[in-house]
Amino acid sequence: MLQIALPNKGALADDAVKLIHAAGYSCQRSGRELRVRDTGNQILFYFLRPRDIATYVSNGTLDLGVIGRDFLLEQQSGLHEILSLGFGGAKLCYAGPNSAHLDLEDLEGLRIATSFTHLVSKDLARKQTQADIVPLDGAVEVSIQLGVADIIADLVQSGRTLEDAGLCIIGEPILKTEAVLAGHEEIIKTKPTAQLFVRRIQGILLARTYVMIEYGCPRSALQQACEITPGIESPTIAPLSKPDWVAVKALAKREETNRIMDELESIGATSIVITEIRTCRI
Ligand code: AMP
Numbered sequence: 001m002l003q004i005a006l007p008n009k010g011a012l013a014d015d016a017v018k019l020i021h022a023a024g025y026s027c028q029r030s031g032r033e034l035r036v037r038d039t040g041n042q043i044l045f046y047f048l049r050p051r052d053i054a055t056y057v058s059n060g061t062l063d064l065g066v067i068g069r070d071f072l073l074e075q076q077s078g079l080h081e082i083l084s085l086g087f088g089g090a091k092l093c094y095a096g097p098n099s100a101h102l103d104l105e106d107l108e109g110l111r112i113a114t115s116f117t118h119l120v121s122k123d124l125a126r127k128q129t130q131a132d133i134v135p136l137d138g139a140v141e142v143s144i145q146l147g148v149a150d151i152i153a154d155l156v157q158s159g160r161t162l163e164d165a166g167l168c169i170i171g172e173p174i175l176k177t178e179a180v181l182a183g184h185e186e187i188i189k190t191k192p193t194a195q196l197f198v199r200r201i202q203g204i205l206l207a208r209t210y211v212m213i214e215y216g217c218p219r220s221a222l223q224q225a226c227e228i229t230p231g232i233e234s235p236t237i238a239p240l241s242k243p244d245w246v247a248v249k250a251l252a253k254r255e256e257t258n259r260i261m262d263e264l265e266s267i268g269a270t271s272i273v274i275t276e277i278r279t280c281r282i
Helices: 013-022 050-058 069-075 117-126 160-164 186-190 192-209 219-228 254-266
Strands: 002-007 035-038 043-048 064-068 080-084 090-097 111-114 132-135 151-156 167-177 179-183 210-218 236-239 245-253 270-276
Touching: 002 013, 002 050, 002 192, 013 192, 043 050, 050 064, 050 069, 050 179, 064 069, 069 080, 069 117, 069 167, 069 179, 080 192, 111 117, 117 132, 117 151, 117 167, 151 160, 151 167, 160 167, 179 192, 186 192, 192 210, 210 219, 210 254, 219 245, 219 254, 245 254, 254 270
Parallel strands: 002 043, 002 064, 111 132, 111 151
Antiparallel strands: 035 043, 064 179, 080 179, 090 151, 090 167, 210 245, 210 270, 236 245
């Protein structure tokens, strides 16, 4: 039986369950149970504290885990990032008081409060900057008010937490993070259930990235149409009862949908229909 660790709380917990459920697995808890068994798919899901997941997976107790890339790299567990999961996006950034107008050249000699001591030390070494790291477990933004740090390094998503604390981001992020599926590389080669799990999740992620676009196109504009919607390999072209017209069908990036529709309309395409994809394998 494949054993997968999922976060039991925090920023990634709900979206992890939604993604895995969409891939056809039963992983929903009815209460606060520690584990959920999906007998049909031969998987046991364990709900664990986010910061413990890398430990259980790296020592081989569990096979795979959903974890933030930030934790994965901070904990140096030796685990491999098998798949990025497209949710839980955030940036690990330096931030300081609005009134201080700091930039990255000003970090020398400052006290930096963070729970990402490894990632911040590595970043400071890369910048050849000497600063004092003040290790804290969380809620680091309050450390400046309390006088134990000059700036912080923390995860920023919407920026609201920083704004509320009167802080602003300093320079480029140290790291861009999101939820990832982590494990030892061999697990995918040795356990067919793990391989299938990854393929199914990839199917859902692709379906979230692409839409299906279908339209009618005059034959005279077909070459331009195929350039606008090349699909992943090539578009499907089917004859229509009107001899000078064809129907075209192709996958297109969701974020490009409106631009594509505008361009198709401008070359004379009609009946342009966009359809959601539930899952797919490419
Ligand atoms: P925000 O106010 O939206 O910028 O969120 C910042 C706070 O939420 C920080 O204190 C982070 O610890 C937490 N947070 C935001 N995004 C994530 C994430 N992807 N993973 C873990 N914690 C996060």
